[in-house]
Amino acid sequence: MSQLVINTLEELTQYEGKEMGVSDYHTITQEQISKFADATLDHQWIHLDAERAKTETPFGATIAHGYLTVSLLPYLWTQIASIRNLKMQVNYEIESLRFNQAVTVNSRVRLRAKLLSVKNLRGIAKASLEVTLEIEDSKKPAFTGIITFLYHFND
Template sequence: MSKPVIRSFAEFQQYEGTELGVSDWHTITQEQINLFADATLDHQWIHLDSERAKAESPFGNTIAHGYLTVALLPHFWAQVVSVENIKMQVNYEIESLRFGQAVPVNSRVRLRVKVLSVKNLRGIAKAQLEVSMEVEGEKKPAYTGVITFLYHFNE
């Protein structure tokens, strides 16, 4: 199934209340976790020390940083929908983000997105999206929440 293409506020508003789609699966690798640790200066052993994690962690291995999984939102969002004819997109807000479970190294994750609302703020589209990061083979999501993007469409 092809992903929706949105080129204006009116087109975006047509998706209110609907699930837009699901991204492709992505494998969280140890290399990605290590790079994120370096970028954020978060070098906690539970993310980086596989031997210690296997021995001491309740997860049996290293896990992805929660914020790494959140940082993947724009990547996954671009797989779900193509928003075109814009001057820029701005990350505006994350509400009620709740981490449901850890994401062990080498897990496959994907994002499910529903459009909650699209409002016109003086010519800027404010899109509130309900997001859920699924972990392959698990019932509980890695996280759920509501994110808001602002879109400055060319009109």
């Protein structure tokens, strides 16, 4: 699916209640997991010790931090929709986020997004999206939830 281009609040509201699309796949590498561990000071062995994770976890490999997968939301979302003509975009809310399955190293994930609602807050668009992070070749997603962005459009 090609990227949607949205230039105004009015254009965004046209997608309310509709699936917006699916991003490309992104491979979760050990390097990315390790850098995230350093950035967040979360060095739990299930993320970093490949040999131990192979033998001592039900996953058989290291796994990505749940919050690493969540941090990919803005990157993957911009592959689905390019929201242009903005002063700024602000992450506003995450609700009903549920981690369903661990993402093992070298897994490929992609985002599926549906625009649930758009509210006009005096020219600022409050857009709530139903999001699912799918894992390639897996029936269960990594997570599901609802995220909300605030889009401050230029006049």
